Amino acid sequence: PGASYGVLPRPCRALVLLNPQSGAGRALEDFQAVVQPMLADADITPTVFVTERPHHAQEKVQDEDLSQWDVLVVMSGDGLLHEVLNGLMERPDWEQALQTPLCILPGGSGNALAASINYYAGNDHVAKKKLLTNCTFILCKGLHAPMDLVSLSTASGKRFFSFLGFGWGFIADVDIDSEKYRRLGNARFTLGTLQCLVRLRIYQGRLSYLPAAPPADTLLVPLGQPVPPHWVVVPEEEFVCVYAIYQSHLGTNLLMAPAARLHDGCIHLFYVRAGISRVALLKIFLAMGRGTHLELNCPHLHCVPVRAFRLEPRGSAGVMTVDGEALACEPVQGQIHGRMCRVVTG
Ligand code: ADP
Ligand code: MG
Known part of the structure; x- marks a missing residue:
């Protein structure tokens, strides 16, 4: 390398x-x-x-x-x-x-x-x-x-390339709702987070993914058993937030994926299941300032390294974001493309 x-x-x-x-x-x-x-x-x-x-x-x-x-x-x-x-x-x-x-x-x-x-x-x-x-x-x-870059394609036939992340639910809402406070600089996200917490919503949809590192023996199952499905379908279909990130930071003060690197070949798929309390969600965002949110062991917060994902929202309520830019809500899937462009780095 x-x-x-x-x-x-x-x-x-x-x-x-x-x-x-x-x-x-x-x-x-x-x-x-x-x-x-x-x-x-x-x-x-x-x-x-x-x-x-x-x-x-x-x-x-x-x-x-x-x-x-x-x-x-x-x-x-x-x-x-x-x-x-x-x-x-x-x-x-x-x-x-x-x-x-x-x-x-x-x-x-x-x-x-x-x-x-x-x-x-x-x-x-x-x-x-x-x-x-x-x-x-x-x-x-x-x-x-x-x-690495991620290609995203939507049900209506749009295709994008993305270097940072794809979001739906809570984080996408904060991102787009807080655009009106752009003049505050990065503080717009703190204000937006508190506002969205007050009217916390649940989003329904199906989330599936291809895990990044399946153990080698997943190719083999005992004879007579159905072969393992290639992809994982998340059993729950109610979310507060889905965020696929491929860099470490979600914002200047949000270290969401401490393990992420420029070319790790990986999408870090985060999702928060419905049922989480406002206090627990706030704690996650406060801990994300230092990248310690995964150590909270919150049962509603999941993080999986994946190579591809598909999100099929039920209905078209809410917004989605690509690299922080708004996208209409519809079925979308994406996959990682390793080392596709070049970036100046330290
Ligand atoms: P910020 O982090 O402040 O949102 P961005 O780089 O994300 O800054 O830019 C926000 C949006 O501004 C982008 O969607 C971009 O297309 C748009 N944009 C670019 N140039 C201009 C301009 N001269 N006036 C208004 N909007 C612009
Ligand atoms: Mg922006």
Whole structure:
């Protein structure tokens, strides 16, 4: 795997896709004050493309001559990187396009990949400007490594690529309901969590998955017994929340999957069964700040490493999210694709 690591050339030509509306609306200011001086010292030349509307970045990378750039930098939240990734996937030369290293600099209110990369690099947990400084320093060092992606397809025929997570129920609700508090930055999620706890709901549906590491002998069962079904179907069909995450962090202050790494070939599937009390759910979210929620041994919280999953909601109430972006609620399935793109990492 060592050979799969690369390093950015010097001088380095960086296309910076920047969403001026992300987070508290200070991405451009922060870029000029914090990022630009550091890049200059590291012989990285940024060309800034300021997005004017949703899908602008996606369209930009769809027919960009990528040979001009050594790295595509996204200065925004996870949402803009989701656009860039899907723009690259729409290109006829997507396979080659995905070899262009991507870099995330936290400028948004949801900066889960930036927080994950800061964590993988072994840095202390930080937020805001300190997280931006750490991520810029990682870019200045210029190491890049493969990252797993997940493909998601829906009953209505949509297909997405995702680098962070898929959610339904509680976490998806918090994510989308709290968008109106984007100006609060990361605090939007704390406020959103408390609000959603007050009107806690149950979502009905069927969840199935292909376990990541079945023991070797599952190929054999005693003669005369039915063969084991390849997939696991979760027996309960009432959930408070389903979240499939493939990075460590759900948000700057939420260490949801401490064991996750950029290319571990794994989807970390979390689900919370109905019947959990509000207090127990709150405890889970408080513990997630330090990544100790699994140690609570809450009987309603499940976490399984999987390679693929399918979620069939009963009815279309509620929202789903991909990398924090809203999706209409419908049957959806996804699978991991190992080491599909490259990302700048510590
Ligand atoms: P945040 O973490 O603050 O939500 P994101 O990077 O997730 O930041 O961006 C949120 C949304 O803003 C994305 O869906 C993106 O398409 C959209 N967007 C991008 N550029 C603009 C713009 N200039 N004005 C408004 N919305 C934009
Ligand atoms: Mg967002």
